[in-house]
Amino acid sequence: MSTIIKKAKAEFIRMVINFSSDPYHLMPHVPEAEKWAKKMLKKYPKADKEIVLLAVWLHDLGHYPIPTKIDHAIRSEQRARKFLKEENYSKDKMEKVLHVVRAHRCKDVMPETLEAKIMAFCDSASHMTDTMYLDMVRVDEEGKFPRTYAKMERDFRDLAMFPEMQKELTEIYEAWKTLLTAYEKIDL
Ligand SMILES: [Fe+2]
Numbered sequence: 586m587s588t589i590i591k592k593a594k595a596e597f598i599r600m601v602i603n604f605s606s607d608p609y610h611l612m613p614h615v616p617e618a619e620k621w622a623k624k625m626l627k628k629y630p631k632a633d634k635e636i637v638l639l640a641v642w643l644h645d646l647g648h649y650p651i652p653t654k655i656d657h658a659i660r661s662e663q664r665a666r667k668f669l670k671e672e673n674y675s676k677d678k679m680e681k682v683l684h685v686v687r688a689h690r691c692k693d694v695m696p697e698t699l700e701a702k703i704m705a706f707c708d709s710a711s712h713m714t715d716t717m718y719l720d721m722v723r724v725d726e727e728g729k730f731p732r733t734y735a736k737m738e739r740d741f742r743d744l745a746m747f748p749e750m751q752k753e754l755t756e757i758y759e760a761w762k763t764l765l766t767a768y769e770k771i772d773l
């Protein structure tokens with residue numbers, strides 16, 4: 586791992602530790618997103634590895650401290666800019682990383698580059714393979730999980746950026762839906 590990526594990882598860990606709790610599930614999420622990024626970088630070797638891996642560690646830096654009305658992708662972009670400037674990272678590459686960070690939610694800014702598409706894909710794919718939805722149901726509406734379902738649907742939609750990968754993840758997405766529906770019926 587290059588020095589700048591190691592430093593970005595340390596910056597991420599520092600942010601979570603400083604906040605002293607992890608309501609946004611970042612400690613499992615970001616390393617899981619990194620696993621997906623490494624898999625996708627092997628599959629799409631034309632993508633710039635450093636840009637993607639830097640963005641992985643920086644893309645959710647805007648979550649803590651909470652609360653804030655500012656979208657975390659905007660705050661992540663601001664923090665990533667500050668971090669990369671302090672590291673004297675090249676301006677050209679910095680702008681590329683910042684686009685990847687800013688567009689990772691596929692919300693108001695859509696991913697335009699291969700690196701940004703990979704990041705947005707990995708962000709959603711990681712939710713399919715870690716315990717994000719289980720964590721979400723615990724804080725969702727009692728007995729029903731509208732936020733969790735909505736998140737899962739958005740994630741599955743964003744996987745379509747790489748249709749063959751979306752296909753690979755369809756079984757697990759269907760399994761999550763089955764699990765949540767069964768869990769909902771128990772009505773605890
Ligand atoms: Fe995010």
Ligand SMILES: [Fe+2]
Pocket residue numbers: 614618644645708
């Ligand atoms: Fe994320």
